[in-house]
Amino acid sequence: MPEQNMSAFKKLFGGLGSRKKEAESTLPPEETAPQPDAAPPAPPKEEPDAFAVPAGNALAKVWSRCAHPGLPSLNPRFQSWSAGPDIPADTLKKSFYKVLRQAAVLSQRWLDMENAGLQARAAAQAEAEKKAAQQADGEQPAEPAAPAGPEPPLDIDEMGEVLVAGDGMAAWLLLLPPSGNGKTLAVKDVETMLSAAKVVHGVSQPAVEAALSDKVYFQLLPIARGTDPVPGTDGWIDEHFSRSYTRTADTESKVVDYRAQSNVQAIAKDAVICDIHLPVPGTPGKRVDGLPVAAPPVKAASVPAGSGTAVSPDGTKLLSLLDGFLEFRGGTFNVKDLLNIPNDVDYSTGNIDFRGDVNIRGDVREQFSVKATGDIVISGLVEAACVEAGGDLVISNGVSGNGQAVIRGKNVRVKYLENCTVYAENLESEYILTSCVYCSGSVTVTGGRGAIIGGQIVAAQNVKASCIGSQTGRTTKICMGVKPDVREEFAANKTELTAIRKEASELAKRATYLKKRMEDQGGRPDARSSREIENAVARITELAEREKALTAQQAELSRQLTSLPTSRLECNELYPGVRLTIGSAGRVIESMIGGCVAVFDPETRDIKFM
Template sequence: MEPPAPVQEEKDAFGVPSGNPLAKVWALCNQPGTPTLNPRFAPDCGRAVPENALEKNFYKILRQLSTLSQSWLDMEASAAQARDEADAAAAAARAETDNAEAPSQSDQAEPVDAPIEETAKAEPSLVSDQAETDDKPEGTAIQETVPPAPLDVDEMAQVLVSGDGMVVWMLLLPPSGNGRRLSVADGEALLRDANVTVGIDQDALQAIFDNKTYFCLCPVAWGTPPICGKDGWTEDHFQRNFVRGMGNTDTGTVDYRAQSNVQAISKDAVICDIYPPVEGIAGLRVDGVAVPPPPVKEAAVPAGSNTVLSEDGTKLLAGIDGFLEFRGNLFEVKNLLNITSDVDYSTGNIDFRGDVTIRGDVREQFSVKATGNITIDGLVEAATVEAGGDVVISNGVSGNGQAVIRGNHVRAKYVENSTVFADTLEADYILSSRISCTDSILASGSRGAIIGGEVIAAKNIKASRVGSQSGSPTEIILGVQPKLREELNANRKQLMNIRTESSELVKRVAYLKNRMERSRPDERSIKKIQAAELRLSQLAEDGASLLSCQRMLMEQLNGLAHCRLESSLVYPGVRLTIGGASQNIEAAINKCVAVFDAEEHNIKFV
């Protein structure tokens, strides 16, 4: 038996149980160490066997190799028995030969020249044998006892295919005696018998039979594993776990008031992009059977309330204005923001598309802005509150001259030292504030007073008391739309600028023309005159347009028929203006109703 090639211990070798037939073959072949299934990679094959391939198929491989090893052991046992029998027969034959050639003591005592007859009598068997031989006819073979030839065990090989059909190993067992050596052709035949038709590495197969690598699992064929596809996925444009941001000022300091408490979002804004799954590529087993890739899944679209898919299904959009939250693995857009505390450093400024409810106060220097309604259960300090809808302030506004409130209909318990821009205002009392309403102002309630400041309404002002006994200066203006008045003032400033520029251009053109009359005309002066005249033409068109707009604004501002001031008591110190007429109240007026007399163009008390 040839000495087996030494087995190199490797980190991914797997031990074989001591009672297994393969372990017995290992021991009979004088392999060093403990029996292992030791995978060996073909040199320079450029391929790798998955790390867990042997681990997954260990017991299957061990069972197949046990059958092969038992066959080897059975043949080796038969060969050993035959060898023992042959050795015994050979020993017996040698003993008989030795006995036949050795002379007896009596023969040695006889004289050499004894008569032939006596010699023949002493060896009757020999004579008889010779006589029998001489009596046999020619051509008859002499029968002799020949011991049987010893049995030999050929090399054995086993093809082992992994359970998934992606890896094929071959294991070679050594021959015994003069057993036949296997060739590459034998290996190819074994692969065909195992239905291995794809991915055979001829170099690896050749190396097995050239190097006689016994007891090692040598990979000889590889399948092509399928390439996994990719499930559909989404890419978010907004944070799922929202972290409040901070606004940095130009000086590099952090403005904690500018922190964003929520993720504001506009209708039709893209919440996330949705990508379809990518199909995988099929693989091929060593027996030529295709292996489909794992199935892929559609993207899990996090569509919650008030969200919609785009027409092509590739985007998740906000269905309404509001703020975005991620709850229960879904994006939701809400149009009601509920602040359960004060608006202060814990919340930062609020800027929201939708309605806002604040359970506490709005602290100084903070702002609340919303496209919908704003409801404040507490009070507003020197802060800014701007709503696209209505503003309701349960405890009033104490503005310290800095608060600004904007909304359609503003309702507050009181307004002190603040500025309000609204369509209508309703409050218990108004103190030292600047109020501009495009419709009406109502100071109702237990006090119902308007004291100090400037109060402007396009139509009506109604209060229990206007002014105070101390004569606090109070300006009441009716019949002037605040926005229209601002537009009119801007219009007048533009007209004044046009007239000033036109006057300067006229003077410049006259100067250039006079200079050209006194001296020779030059190209440069001509171009200046042409540019100035073109500019004058443009200014004339702009001025005409502004005058037309001014007339329209004046017509709107002159709609004074429905303007009226109603108050149970108007104190001295009040200046009342309706349209273009003004009057200072010098004596208290009870049950005052003031209107505009269109005929007299003056204020009339009725």
């Protein structure tokens, strides 16, 4: 038995020595006093796995009848008897009193047989004495007396009992010794005992045979072992996002870039927040009597599902229901589609890249960026930063871009624009100073100063302002009548066409040179030159296909650029230095024009002021 269990066993079934002394003091003197010629009995060995049997128990009486010293103990042969099945050490501890009661019943049967034998012997002795008395009275001739000698032992059969543990997971065989000419047990006798005890599972046949051949008495011999249930596995969660999101240092430089990293965990719709592993039930066991033993219950994982999340139909994933940002609060993951920044976008927040709408109550500081798939509302101003909205963009205090700010959105409303670049569908502002604006719709600069001074305004439709240019003649470009992306694509195609034609010309010259050199060498084959000529011809063919596609595309773009525009310019004051382009017509304003409306005249194919 393990050392850690010995103290518990001694505490539960202790006092063995005191009970030994008490029992010995109550025995008759002839049973306790050793014979004069007999050697003193050896002290009983201490069995670490044994459990003391009380002195008044029937098993203790059988023990003393068999002339064993001391008191008996129920000793399961864990280590010394390898034939039996392996039974846990604490099984007997839990079932001691139950097993002891069963052992007492068997022992009482043994005692009853002994008492019956003693009574039969006493009756025979009485009958013999009666006959002797009758012979003494002269009724019959006396028989010669038998020579005196020790009485033969009583004939008591070997006894056994199958003892079942309280939990039904183990069974032992307890054997009591025979006496005289008593019969010994056979395997079929033990099988009958097993059937009577309803032990039908986990029986070790070698253990049964070894128990009968070894003849080990007064000990618990393990002969059957139930099948333990196999525990299952509780469900668990495998999270893909951090509960407490923190910025991490670069693995190479070990430096945290607080500008590049955001403190917001952006998440897309249908993104997997965590995997949910379902519980795996255990396998039931079986007792020695064949009854099932349920496996320990398993628990389902506690899913941290909050607002904006849902468990997948198969129950294996926690999903985001919308585009937004993820936060862990109150023990659950929550997804929100509106991100509120209560202060400035600076080192405390890092760059913002969010799926949804963003509301910034402060400023966007220099060298930071804000990107959102929805609308962006900025209560402060934007410095030399990048702001990009998939929806509308509102900047209450304007943009001071220092030549570096880039603003993108569908419908952009801003108080003022200074030294920045803007891409939008429609733009509304109070004034624009030295900025580049590209709109696929209209540009409206009214309210306040309502001025456009310097820079370039490109709009596919209309431009409306109080004044354009300045009295100092500052160059201001206004281009209307075509979408900015058409102009950019037309310019890019033109550049690519030039590069293609140049490359094709150089390849053709190289191939011609190689062919002429091979001819000058008498037409002798030159593998390297031949391979280079083949590659040049293949590349020229590829470039010709690309040139054909670009030429067709360029023709369509040119048609869009030269189509009759319906754009118009409206302003109260148009100052000298303004370069106005509507469609394919252009004009440089040389003198101030007041209260003008400029359109494209299809007859003269020029700009007309009304």
